[in-house]
Amino acid sequence: MKSSGRSDLLYTKNLSKFFDGLKALNCVNINVKEGKVTLIIGPNGSGKTTFINTVSGFYKADEGHVYYEGVEITNKPPHEIYKNGIVRTFQIPQPLKKLTVLENLLIAKYNPGEGVFSSLSPSWKKAEEEMVEKAFDILEFLKIDHLWDNFAFQLSGGQLKLLEIGRAMMADAKLIITDEPVAGVNPVLAEAILDRITELKKRGYTFLIVEHRLDLVLPYVDYIYVMSNGEVIAEGVEEEIMNNKEVIEVYLGDTYRETECRV
Ligand SMILES: Nc1ncnc2c1ncn2[C@@H]1O[C@H](COP(=O)(O)OP(=O)(O)OP(=O)(O)O)[C@@H](O)[C@H]1O
Ligand SMILES: [Mg+2]
Numbered sequence: 701m702k703s704s705g706r707s708d709l710l711y712t713k714n715l716s717k718f719f720d721g722l723k724a725l726n727c728v729n730i731n732v733k734e735g736k737v738t739l740i741i742g743p744n745g746s747g748k749t750t751f752i753n754t755v756s757g758f759y760k761a762d763e764g765h766v767y768y769e770g771v772e773i774t775n776k777p778p779h780e781i782y783k784n785g786i787v788r789t790f791q792i793p794q795p796l797k798k799l800t801v802l803e804n805l806l807i808a809k810y811n812p813g814e815g816v817f818s819s820l821s822p823s824w825k826k827a828e829e830e831m832v833e834k835a836f837d838i839l840e841f842l843k844i845d846h847l848w849d850n851f852a853f854q855l856s857g858g859q860l861k862l863l864e865i866g867r868a869m870m871a872d873a874k875l876i877i878t879d880e881p882v883a884g885v886n887p888v889l890a891e892a893i894l895d896r897i898t899e900l901k902k903r904g905y906t907f908l909i910v911e912h913r914l915d916l917v918l919p920y921v922d923y924i925y926v927m928s929n930g931e932v933i934a935e936g937v938e939e940e941i942m943n944n945k946e947v948i949e950v951y952l953g954d955t956y957r958e959t960e961c962r963v
Contacts, residue, residue: 708734709906710875710908711732712766713767715729715755715763717762724750725764725930726747727931728764730751732875733923738907738923739909739917740910740924741912741926741927742927743928747927747929751927757776761775768786786877787868788878788879789865798852800850801849801855805839805866806870808868809870838866842865843862844866861881861885865881865896875907876900879910880911894917894919897920922937924937926944926947933946
C-alpha cells in the first residue's frame with residue numbers, strides 16, 4: 701500500500717461505509733495530492749459517489765478516517781467541510797435553476813442557511829460590489845460571462861458544469877470534487893471544461909474527479925484509483941492502470957466491449 705505523505709491535501713485511512721450490510725466502501729485508502737488532478741474510475745455501483753459523499757460529509761462513515769490538511773475531518777458536517785475549502789459539485793439543484801448565473805455565484809460564497817447579504821455592517825455595500833466583481837472575474841475565466849443574467853435552467857449541461865466550478869471558485873475552494881464533470885457533455889465543451897480544470901490546477905487548485913469518459917479525461921489527470929465492489933483494486937499513473945490485468949477484467953474490458961458493440 702502506498703503511504704500518505706505531506707503533499708496529500710486529503711487522504712483516507714480504511715474508510716468504510718455500509719448500507720444494510722452492503723459494503724459500499726470497504727477500507728478505502730485514497731490520497732489526493734495538492735495541486736494535482738486525481739481520478740477515480742470503476743464500474744457502476746463500485747462506490748465512487750459514496751466515497752465523494754463520505755469525504756464531503758454528506759454520508760457518515762461507519763469506520764475509518766478522513767484527513768484534510770493534516771487534520772481529521774471524519775464525519776464533520778458538510779457545511780463545516782465546505783467552509784474549510786472542500787467543495788463537492790453537484791448537478792445544480794432544482795431551486796438554484798431559478799436563479800441567474802450571477803446569483804448562483806453570489807450565494808455560493810455563503811454557507812447553506814445564511815442570507816446572501818445578511819451583514820448590515822457599514823461596509824456591506826463595498827463587500828457586495830467586491831463580490832460581484834469577483835463573480836464576473838470567475839465567469840470571464842470560465843468563458844461564460846456572456847450568460848451572467850441567464851437563468852441556470854437556460855444553460856446547457858456543459859455550461860451548468862462550468863457554473864458549478866465557478867461556484868466552487870467563488871466559495872474559495874482548495875479542493876474541488878466533481879462527480880462526472882463531462883458526462884453527457886458534447887466533446888467540444890467537455891474539452892473546454894477540462895482545459896479550465898487544467899488552468900485552475902496551474903493556479904494551485906486540487907481536483908478529485910470521478911468520470912467514466914476516459915477517452916476525454918485521461919490526458920488531464922495525474923493519478924488514478926480504480927474501485928470495484930467498494931474497494932480500491934489498483935492505483936497508479938495512466939500506463940500502469942491501462943496495463944493492469946485486474947482493471948481490464950473488471951472495468952476496461954467491459955468499456956472496450958461496449959464500444960465494439962456500438963460500432
Ligand atoms: N443512499 C444509499 N442507500 C443505499 N444504498 C446506496 C446508497 N448510495 C449508494 N448505495 C449503494 O452503494 C453502492 C455504491 O454506489 P455508488 O453510487 O457509490 O456507485 P458509483 O461507483 O458512484 O456508481 P456509478 O458509476 O453508477 O455512479 C451501490 O450498490 C449503491 O446501490
Ligand atoms: Mg456515481
